[in-house]
């Protein structure tokens with residue numbers, strides 16, 4: 268399985284501020300100048316950038332949730348936050364997008380024998396799994412190139428297909444919100460209720476678990492013949508026993524022994540105390556349940572839009588220290604989900 272994070276931020280996109288960017292560049296330049304005698308060419312510069320403390324030459328990322336998982340021929344996508352735009356550009360690069368437009372605009376599609384699945388344009392299928400329809404999880408869809416490509420088939424799963432369809436298509440393309448009408452989507456788009464018994468896609472098996480969040484959210488567990496990944500965003504550990512959906516025991520069962528557990532960890536422990544009931548978790552509580560469940564690698568996700576990279580790295584340090592403390596020698600990896608991060612398992 269190959270996982271890639273296209274968006275890791277919660278609530279609202281937040282590109283880095285000018286101050287944050289300038290601070291990073293200044294710090295890099297200072298270190299670059301100090302290291303000059305050892306730097307001879309571009310490769311030296313790359314090595315130098317790679318040697319900088321984590322986060323100095325990169326950003327955690329400002330796009331909202333989107334994760335892709337490739338396995339063989341299958342492409343699975345989780346959530347349609349603003350990170351979905353860059354995934355779309357990767358799947359349908361500029362030259363293909365321009366050709367598709369050209370074929371369409373010249374109205375020669377029929378004359379040229381254009382058909383989805385035809386010899387010119389092989390059909391691609393992808394599966395989009397929606398955790399829920401809060402705006403930070405749907406905003407990327409109107410900018411998702413495959414949705415405008417007639418050779419794409421997109422199956423979209425969620426807890427309630429009508430609610431997902433309304434939020435993702437109808438509401439977002441209402442003229443007062445977006446200038447491109449819904450009929451501009453030329454892909455074959457099919458909405459499905461996520462089946463209770465789970466969904467098989469190729470050699471993968473996907474199961475879902477309802478989680479407590481205002482308006483509810485679904486966690487997904489993806490199993491290949493050898494590995495297990497769980498994606499659980501927008502849920503609150505403190506309210507697991509209070510609201511509908513999974514109990515704490517239910518969640519621990521669901522994530523048990525996962526090779527990778529990607530979890531909402533929006534707040535610090537202290538900030539969470541002031542925001543209970545908002546539907547998000549904190550890093551330390553997530554470390555605790557992941558450790559109890561025997562998770563092998565935990566990725567903190569859905570970062571608060573007000574948190575700087577520096578603060579997120581501090582949260583990571585504390586989460587790692589806490590994991591060490593409570594694990595008593597066992598070794599769960601704890602990481603920050605960062606935009607562009609690719610994981611091969």
Ligand SMILES: [Zn+2]
Pocket residue numbers: 277278401403404501569
């Ligand atoms: Zn969210």
Ligand SMILES: [Zn+2]
Pocket residue numbers: 399401480501546
């Ligand atoms: Zn939400």
